[in-house]
Amino acid sequence: MLGGPVSKATEGAGGLTGMWRIRRPEVDNSMCTKCHLCWLFCPEGVVRRGCKGEIWIVYEFCKGCGICAEVCAARAIRMVREV
Amino acid sequence: MRNLTDEEYLLPGNAACPGCAAVMAMRIGLKVLGPRTILVIPACCMSVVQGHCPKTPSKVPIFNTAFAASAATASGIRAALEMKGIMDVNIVCWAGDGGTADIGIQSLSGAAERGDDLIYVCYDNEAYMNTGTQRSGSTPEGARTTTTITGKSEGKKDVPGIMIAHRIPYVATACTSYPLDFANKLRRAISMRGTRYIHLLSPCPPGWRYPTEKTVEVGKLAVESGAWILYEWAGGRCRLTGPSSGLAERSKRRPLEEYLRIQGRFAQADPSKIEGMKRRIDEEWERILALCKG
Ligand SMILES: Cc1ncc(C[n+]2csc(CCOP(=O)(O)OP(=O)(O)O)c2C)c(N)n1
Ligand code: SF4
Ligand code: SF4
Ligand code: SF4
Ligand SMILES: [Mg+2]
Numbered sequence: 001m002l003g004g005p006v007s008k009a010t011e012g013a014g015g016l017t018g019m020w021r022i023r024r025p026e027v028d029n030s031m032c033t034k035c036h037l038c039w040l041f042c043p044e045g046v047v048r049r050g051c052k053g054e055i056w057i058v059y060e061f062c063k064g065c066g067i068c069a070e071v072c073a074a075r076a077i078r079m080v081r082e083v
Numbered sequence: 084m085r086n087l088t089d090e091e092y093l094l095p096g097n098a099a100c101p102g103c104a105a106v107m108a109m110r111i112g113l114k115v116l117g118p119r120t121i122l123v124i125p126a127c128c129m130s131v132v133q134g135h136c137p138k139t140p141s142k143v144p145i146f147n148t149a150f151a152a153s154a155a156t157a158s159g160i161r162a163a164l165e166m167k168g169i170m171d172v173n174i175v176c177w178a179g180d181g182g183t184a185d186i187g188i189q190s191l192s193g194a195a196e197r198g199d200d201l202i203y204v205c206y207d208n209e210a211y212m213n214t215g216t217q218r219s220g221s222t223p224e225g226a227r228t229t230t231t232i233t234g235k236s237e238g239k240k241d242v243p244g245i246m247i248a249h250r251i252p253y254v255a256t257a258c259t260s261y262p263l264d265f266a267n268k269l270r271r272a273i274s275m276r277g278t279r280y281i282h283l284l285s286p287c288p289p290g291w292r293y294p295t296e297k298t299v300e301v302g303k304l305a306v307e308s309g310a311w312i313l314y315e316w317a318g319g320r321c322r323l324t325g326p327s328s329g330l331a332e333r334s335k336r337r338p339l340e341e342y343l344r345i346q347g348r349f350a351q352a353d354p355s356k357i358e359g360m361k362r363r364i365d366e367e368w369e370r371i372l373a374l375c376k377g
Binding site: 005006007008009010011012013014015016017020021036039040041042043044045046049058060061062063064065066067069070071079 | 084087089091093094095096097098099101102103104106107110111132134135136137138139140141142262263288294295296297298299300
């Protein structure tokens with residue numbers, strides 16, 4: 001085995017990046033067509049897809065970039081100001 | 084999209100800026116490459132993203148190497164694994180445009196000439212972003228950086244063309260706004276042996292000066308305007324891919340101005356400058372189309 005300092009894969013290696021956010025994406029699953037483009041394009045990998053295709057967001061680390069809302073043709077994601 | 088696993092190999096909460104295309108593509112890239120992968124990353128934004136001990140967002144091991152040495156490092160790792168009889172690992176350099184077009188080009192050229200068994204992905208945000216946006220050989224004409232404050236006068240260095248000239252098995256261009264095209268190219272590269280090269284255009288909100296949510300749109304405009312051409316070159320043959328396949332005729336492309344106007348870095352480009360940029364783009368298309376004809 002390796003000795004010495006070996007980094008471990010961890011969420012939040014760059015901190016609680018959800019704190020950077022000034023707008024939060026809110027998903028309205030009733031409008032969602034389950035295309036999963038938001039999942040594909042979220043740079044952070046914080047859009048999650050459930051077994052029924054539903055979408056939710058891990059807010060601890062979502063940086064609020066707004067890409068998910070931009071790529072959503074169904075307009076099921078709305079960016080809401082937080083600060 | 085069903086081909087892409089839900090497993091995340093690049094964990095949330097990393098240090099990339101909001102809206103970073105480079106990290107978007109690394110997330111998708113690692114899904115394709117899988118756990119039997121070693122990344123080699125030189126000094127660049129992604130070496131910041133990789134974090135420092137004791138934490139990293141990456142589930143695959145990363146060898147952080149000197150700026151000039153990515154491909155040489157990967158060659159060494161491959162040699163060591165071969166000595167140990169370990170043959171099922173993807174060794175992948177993931178380097179910026181500065182670390183590829185300028186500083187790392189000698190080690191990349193050396194590895195390609197030897198035919199060393201590695202994949203090299205250059206994510207191209209068209210400047211030295213990690214140090215605050217200085218011009219690189221890959222910065223396009225007209226773009227403002229902190230070292231080209233009136234816009235760069237020279238054109239973009241054609242690194243994929245340089246790699247084609249090495250006659251390696253696989254060279255492709257890609258753009259982060261077309262992740263499935265990128266994933267397919269990565270899969271093709273993985274299926275081959277020898278030096279394989281992918282040049283990935285990666286929009287960068289702070290460096291290109293556009294709002295974070297526009298990352299996908301900016302990349303699409305780069306391709307739809309013809310400023311960035313998607314193609315792959317394998318076995319001596321070149322073919323256009325994705326939306327670029329339908330853009331050989333100039334009239335099919337969106338006006339270059341649409342791509343430029345959405346970004347602050349081209350704000351100073353006047354009509355005569357833009358005409359020059361258009362000429363350069365047309366020349367590039369002629370060159371690629373000639374390559375496709377064989
Ligand atoms: C030999 C050497 N020179 C300069 C630096 C400082 N440096 C670190 S990252 C960087 C910019 C890298 O630019 P690029 O390769 O395009 O990657 P990006 O930051 O844009 O992702 C520079 C100049 C260094 N680490 N090593
Ligand atoms: S992009 Fe919109 S419609 Fe598609 S899965 Fe996401 S929320 Fe649903
Ligand atoms: S705002 Fe950005 S980081 Fe947050 S879920 Fe949407 S795409 Fe992902
Ligand atoms: S400067 Fe650009 S490339 Fe670097 S982390 Fe930020 S968005 Fe990504
Ligand atoms: Mg760069």
